[in-house]
Amino acid sequence: MEKKWLVIQLVVLVLIVAVLLAVQERRFNAQQALLSEQGRQIASLKSELASVQDKTIAALTDKQAGESPQEPVATGAEVEARLEQAEKTAEEASSKVQEMLDEQNLLKELATDMQDRKAQRQIATMMQARHEKILDDDIAAHGKELYELYKKSLPKEGVMNLFDGESDTAFKELVAKYPTAQTTAVAVAERALACAARQDTEGATEYYNMLMNGALDDTVVTSKGVEATPALLGYFTSQYARNGDYAQAQEMLNYLSENYTDSTLALRGPGGEPVYSTVDDFVQRMGNEINRSQR
Structure with a gap:
């Protein structure tokens, strides 16, 4: 029930992010249109200012020649003031567009x-599900013991x-009575990975x-939910690399690529939970x- 509720919450959050992205995109497009319009106005005002300046120069020339000058339709100061206001508006619009773009990127990162x-x-x-099937199949084949x-x-x-007297006794009996059962292999893997989680490389290697x-x-x-061997090989690779034994680490990576390329590799996450990746991704990383x- 708890897992179902978590899935529902995740779906709702994804939908909310999708709606926010759609709204942000519409606002972004509107601001882009406003910015384009401001750009056209600025270009028009610059053209008008150039025209006024040309007419002003012509008027001064006419005055010097003793002719009656033609008054420009607007003074240069008026056009410059309008141009300054248009450029200020465009700068504000550009700033809003950048803010929206940043918000969009954050929302996309959240969605990803x-x-x-x-x-x-x-x-x-x-x-x-794979783990449960192993147990169910073995119970059906060998009984509940x-x-x-x-x-x-x-x-x-x-x-x-990690292992007390009771667990060690049960483990030895399990291996002795059911040496080829998949559940026995799971028990061995559980011990190996528990050792790895505590950085006990010797114990992990033994199991x-x-x-x-x-x-x-x-x-x-x-x-x-951890596939045993790829996870252990990933752990050993990391240990070799951490200790500076890069040749052995690379050998482990080669072995992973050759034998487990279709497997899912799980590493221990910050809270102890598995973090999954493909073997190819891990090998490349x-x-x-x-x-x-080595550089």
Whole structure:
């Protein structure tokens, strides 16, 4: 129910932003039209001022020649005053146009951000569905004991020790009784990623090797909606790059590109939630960072 309400709120916000963009666009077009009209008026006044100046010069010439000068229809001062006012109005209109353009850009950025958030939610929902299917299929194939062992084996959140005696016992029993079950692979992945989240590279590597070297499925998705192996490889790549081992980091990127190009890679977000990207995007971004660091 809460997820449904959040989706409704997001849709409403997107609609509001769309309406605001439409209103802003109409106001922007109106100001652009006003600015164009002011530009035409300024051009006309400049032309008129030039004409008055020419007539004034002609009048002075006639006066010097003893002829009766023709009075100009308006004095130069009058036209200059009108021109100054028109230029001031045009400057104000131009300033308003720029303000509206800035507001439009902000609204477009907000709309893009909302679309990104919506896409992130959609990916998270899809990943959660994959995780649930793994559990459901294994419960149907092996019975509920497997699921109970899996739940007990999960890392403990918010405490010093990720794995206590109960979770370790359940984990060992799960691996012994169901060595090839997908849920067992999920349990291994949960432990690897929990270690990675705490920057415990040694622990993450231990469980990663267990996931890769056994008969387990390395494409499983964890309870947080994270596809195990790409996420772990992303973590190891970041660690290698942070430690200055750029050759090993690049090797990891190459391995990701060759084997997981169709996968979704999730990294830990600011609040601990997964932030999704394609493997190709991650490889390109990390590759650029590595190149910059080596200069």
